[in-house]
Amino acid sequence: MILCCGDPEGSTCIDIITRCVCIGVPWAFKSTLKVLFGDKGTEVVDSWMHYLLYKNNPSIQIFYLFIVVGGYFAFVTFGYPYMPGPLISGAHKWGGLVAFAVCLFTFAIASLKDPGIVHRANEKACVSQFPYDGVIFVEGKKCPTCDTLKPARSKHCSMCDVCVVRFDHHCVWIGNCVGEGNHRWFIYFLLTHAFLCVYGSLVGVLILLGQIIERQLFQAVYVDAVTGERFSASYSIVFQYMLANNAILMFVTLLCIIMSAVLVAFTAYHLFLVAANVTTNETFKYRNERRRLELSGERPDQIQNIYDKGVWENFRECFAPQELFRNYHLVAEEKRPTQRGKLKGS
Ligand SMILES: [Zn+2]
Numbered sequence: 001m002i003l004c005c006g007d008p009e010g011s012t013c014i015d016i017i018t019r020c021v022c023i024g025v026p027w028a029f030k031s032t033l034k035v036l037f038g039d040k041g042t043e044v045v046d047s048w049m050h051y052l053l054y055k056n057n058p059s060i061q062i063f064y065l066f067i068v069v070g071g072y073f074a075f076v077t078f079g080y081p082y083m084p085g086p087l088i089s090g091a092h093k094w095g096g097l098v099a100f101a102v103c104l105f106t107f108a109i110a111s112l113k114d115p116g117i118v119h120r121a122n123e124k125a126c127v128s129q130f131p132y133d134g135v136i137f138v139e140g141k142k143c144p145t146c147d148t149l150k151p152a153r154s155k156h157c158s159m160c161d162v163c164v165v166r167f168d169h170h171c172v173w174i175g176n177c178v179g180e181g182n183h184r185w186f187i188y189f190l191l192t193h194a195f196l197c198v199y200g201s202l203v204g205v206l207i208l209l210g211q212i213i214e215r216q217l218f219q220a221v222y223v224d225a226v227t228g229e230r231f232s233a234s235y236s237i238v239f240q241y242m243l244a245n246n247a248i249l250m251f252v253t254l255l256c257i258i259m260s261a262v263l264v265a266f267t268a269y270h271l272f273l274v275a276a277n278v279t280t281n282e283t284f285k286y287r288n289e290r291r292r293l294e295l296s297g298e299r300p301d302q303i304q305n306i307y308d309k310g311v312w313e314n315f316r317e318c319f320a321p322q323e324l325f326r327n328y329h330l331v332a333e334e335k336r337p338t339q340r341g342k343l344k345g346s
């Protein structure tokens, strides 16, 4: 509510809460630190916040591992003992393990793979890969930070401090940019996690329904332990009984159902972008350009996506990158030892 509706300068109830949470609490926290530790205390907190919010760091990856590994082990501990059950076979124990392992595999590759970093050794090859459309990508520009030419469709990532070829976005979940080098692995990452959540939802629901059938919960009579009062089954009483006995499994299943909706929608959106050969970064650039044309009284529909080669070729470009890109891996390998050398030297 605060993020979507709050205005720190407004006067509604939500605005006042926004002011308290976003301005008041940090101010009080920093003032306390200043009193306790002087300027040094606030400087340390500022540098931590800068690192956590504006630099590439593993905090969200650790959170991801906590959720996925924790969720899987919750299933193993509280769901697997009921398999095989009346509605589900024991083979899904192995199915769950395979789905979980494949998710960790796609996460690891998408996180570790070079997204297509532009540097001196490959800048010319990168520039020759896509033509400049002269609208959202203009020829001859240099990145002031990397001091390399800016290839069409590339962008400088301020989190990682590198320019990336065919830059899509910086993904905090994989702690890496999504670019030409790992775009397909990012899509595999989304597909496998969407599948894991849908599969987890189905398995969880079938285990829980199986428990209701096996224990004949709708035919049972329920006794209040305190008053001794007897109740016949209803949806509400069966739900309360299940919640009391299977709370963690129900929570993990609910998490899977919510995340299924989010991930299926997000995966479909990214597949749509791949089919249209537009990166997330380009969607913002096209939108800004359209707005600029509208404001200057020109027709915005004159903007053409010159990189769109038809759905089949667009998918091929993402899932089977051209030979040039396979070399990036080698170039990146060449670059890494010098970086390590520098680190060792320092
Ligand atoms: Zn750059």
Ligand SMILES: [Zn+2]
Pocket (backbone or CB within 6 Å): 056, 157, 158, 159, 160, 161, 169, 170, 171, 176, 177, 178
């Ligand atoms: Zn990045």
